[in-house]
Amino acid sequence: MSEPLAEEMAAEVLGGQTDSAGPTGPVSRGEEEASDTRTRGVWIDAWRVLRSKPLFLISIGVILILTLMAIAPSWFASGDPNQGSLSKSLQGPSSEGWFGFDVNGRNVYTRVVYGARASLTVGFACTLGTTLIGIVLGSVAAYSSGPVDSVISRIGDMLLGIPFALAGIIVLSTLTTFDTPNWQVETILILTIIVFGWPSIARVLRSTVLVTRNADYVVAGKALGLSGSRVLFRHILPNAISPILVLSTMRVGGYIATEASLSYLGLGLHPPAVSWGQMVSDGQPYLRTGFHVLLFPSIFLAITILAFVLAGEALREALDPTNRR
């Protein structure tokens, strides 16, 4: 649900990229060392900027803690997330249960900790999938042009023509029932997001590559007699990668939100698996009596998404060549 913002931000980076590829762009000396020092230079520069940004460090810290939570939830919370005692039903936060208890008397804190796994798995897997497919198809489209380009671009348009949320709802509701095992639901969910998500990455990459393709250093590389794939992998892609990196970082949050929304609609993971969206949906009938049941998973969801968005934002500023003067 968050594609347009991320895309726009990547487009801003793209703008910066265009500048660097123009007359002020790197001048090609010896091809090998030039590309090497330059690539390393960009990343070291970016790291210097990032290291001094508190907001970036905080969001990376939050992401690391959440990742650890997803890998080893038992380090953060003791007890079984699905075990509850009805005597504690809907009790508010106390020293015993920091986030209170839900209607079945289950500890909301424990459940929130265990819910991190579903969100982060979906977030990372979808990002990896869409980025890889987007990079491959986007660069193939830009580099081959002609009919291959048209076919890839039009297929992308068709997939983008279907609102993301609707596609997810339709696929999950046709392919899964309540008996479908959770790992299958999760796989289907991830694949759906990947299938409908790659076109926006491919689109950004395609336009970046199209801009970079005519840059002086690429022309020089071709004039030196380098093979097409070498020019693509050593010279064009390293320059096109930063907008994609920014876009991908920001979209992790979007994928997590999509998973939560679908789980909220009852189409995602179901018990005994725990997910934040499902917790919110479970808490919905007790909006008046036990607001904490849906408040805490919502807060965690928001913090997680915010961490990725802020990290992406910081990355965008650090990689933007116009900020480096």
Add this chain to the structure above:
Amino acid sequence: MLKFVGRRLLQFVPVMIGSTIICWGLVWALPGDPFRGRCGQVVCSDQYVQTMTQRYGLDQPLPVQYLVFLRNLFTGNLGETFSGQDISAVISQALPVTARLAVLSILIQVVLAVSIGIYSGLRQNGFVDVTALFGSLILFSLPVFVVAFVAQYVLGVRLAWVKPTVSPAAPISELILPAAVLAIGIMATLMRVLRASVAEGLHADYLRTARAKGFSERRVIGVHLMRNVMAPALNVLGLEFAALLGGTVIVEGIFNIKGVGGAIYKAIQDREQLTVSTMVTLVIIFYLVINLIVDVACAQLDPRSRDV
């Protein structure tokens, strides 16, 4: 310009056909018999399944089914749900409500995003700009159902300023809260795009030229700058229609609004494939047409975008 419209239309047709095929295929071509589970506790008789399969033309090969579906769509005969209700009746009941919700929501986001975005673009790094930038990132991070619940709880239940749910007639006064919830998450993008293009435009040559010609500051900003700012903003607004349409499914559910989003969701849960594919196809066509109009409008505003 005419050439651009023609080329854009030529692109539009295959994309529309492709999108509807994908969507229709997702609903129909996937495994599962739509009639098997429709008889409650009892197993459906073969006779029932056969009759229904024939009645809805599901015994024909898939491509034929798709063509029949398209023909019906364009002749305005939308068919009926599996329980015999006219789909067009279901839509005509739900559409006005959703239309009101969507228009209201767009109105809210355009007014807020345009005023805040342009103001913060003109006074960069000022108090409003920094607050709005940070606030928009936070709002952007909140999934729509979280915003909806918090708004419903705080404004509807605790403070009781508005009714927490919407009555079936859905008058505009009751739709303001859901529309604002829908607008909040989407607004951030529009605001940032406006801010960025205003900030960029302020240093552009055309603005200096306009000032040098001696136009008043009001005309320089209001006419010369705005024309250049409008195109990207319109573009984003068109793309965000997708988020808006997806969001209505959730927001309509939470606020109990009887609109198109709610109807689609209910149809999915009732396994009413025909209703789902018809409504979703119409939504997709609507979305694509909106973006076609946006593209043409952008080309009118900014002739450079015609060559792309």
